[in-house]
Structure formats: structure tokens, C-alpha cells
Amino acid sequence: MPMPVPQTTTAPQVTGxxxxxxxxxxxxxxxxxxxxxxxxxxFEDKQQKKFEGIIEAAGRDHVIISDPQTGVRYLIPMVYLDYVVFSEPIEYEYPGITPPPGMLSQYSPR
Known part of the structure; x- marks a missing residue:
């Protein structure tokens, strides 16, 4: 008797x-x-620091923000990031993309 092949569902890709x-x-x-x-x-020397600014970019290992008051830009390695506080509602859903039914339920919460 043939074994059923499980179907895998992949979500649409958003550029970047x-x-x-x-x-x-x-x-x-x-x-x-x-x-x-x-x-x-x-940071490594146990020094805690607070940065305020506008998100300009984020990569796998860094985030770049700019201080609107001074124009200074900060490149912060993700390895040092503790947490981020937003001053307005957070965008969390990918624009225009709805996950297939049951897709998110197949993953356990973190």
C-alpha cells in the first residue's frame, strides 16, 4: 500500500x-x-544603553536608526539588542498577504 506524501504549504514571498x-x-x-x-x-562590558530614533533599515545582524533631533545614525548589532519599544502601533502582518488556513497553527509558540 503506497504511503501518502505530506503536502507542504509555503507562504508567498515578500521582497526582502x-x-x-x-x-x-x-x-x-x-x-x-x-x-x-x-x-x-x-554590551559586552555590561554597559546598558538606550537609543532613540527612526528605523531606517534592519538586517539579519543589525538595525540602523537615526536620531531625528541630531541626525546621528546608529548601527546596532542585533547581538546586543535587548528589546525595542515602539511609540505607535506595530506593523506585524505582511501587507497584502494572508497565511493559508492552519499554517500558523502548525508551529508551537515560542
């Missing part, structure tokens, strides 16, 4: 983003590009 089911911090930051945030980071 990882697949929908992979909601990594850099993707959330990219979705919120242009918003004012406060980033809290702890």
Missing part, C-alpha cells in the same frame, strides 16, 4: 523578507521602517 512563518526581529523592524523607536541594548 523571510517567509511568513519566520517572524524574526529584523522582519518586524523592516515592516516598521520609518517609525520612532527606543532600543535598549547591553
Amino acid at each position: 523578507m523571510l517567509p511568513l512563518e519566520q517572524s524574526y526581529i529584523e522582519n518586524i523592524l523592516r515592516l516598521n521602517k520609518g517609525k520612532l523607536v527606543t532600543i535598549f541594548a547591553t
Whole structure:
């Protein structure tokens, strides 16, 4: 008797983003590009620092923000990032993309 082959469902790709089911911090930051945030980071010497600015870009290992008051830009490695505080609602869903039914339920919460 033949074994059934499981069907795999993949979400549509958004340019510059990882697949929908992979909601990594850099993707959330990219979705919120242009918003004012406060980033809290702890560095190797246990020094904690707070950065405030507008999200300009985010990569797998960094985030770039600019201070609207001074124009100073910060490149913050993700390894030091503790958490991000948004001063307005957060965009979390990929624009124009609805996950297939049951797709998100197949993953356990983190």
C-alpha cells in the first residue's frame, strides 16, 4: 500500500523578507521602517544603553536608526539588542498577504 506524501504549504514571498512563518526581529523592524523607536541594548562590558530614533533599515545582524533631533545614525548589532519599544502601533502582518488556513497553527509558540 503506497504511503501518502505530506503536502507542504509555503507562504508567498515578500521582497526582502523571510517567509511568513519566520517572524524574526529584523522582519518586524523592516515592516516598521520609518517609525520612532527606543532600543535598549547591553554590551559586552555590561554597559546598558538606550537609543532613540527612526528605523531606517534592519538586517539579519543589525538595525540602523537615526536620531531625528541630531541626525546621528546608529548601527546596532542585533547581538546586543535587548528589546525595542515602539511609540505607535506595530506593523506585524505582511501587507497584502494572508497565511493559508492552519499554517500558523502548525508551529508551537515560542
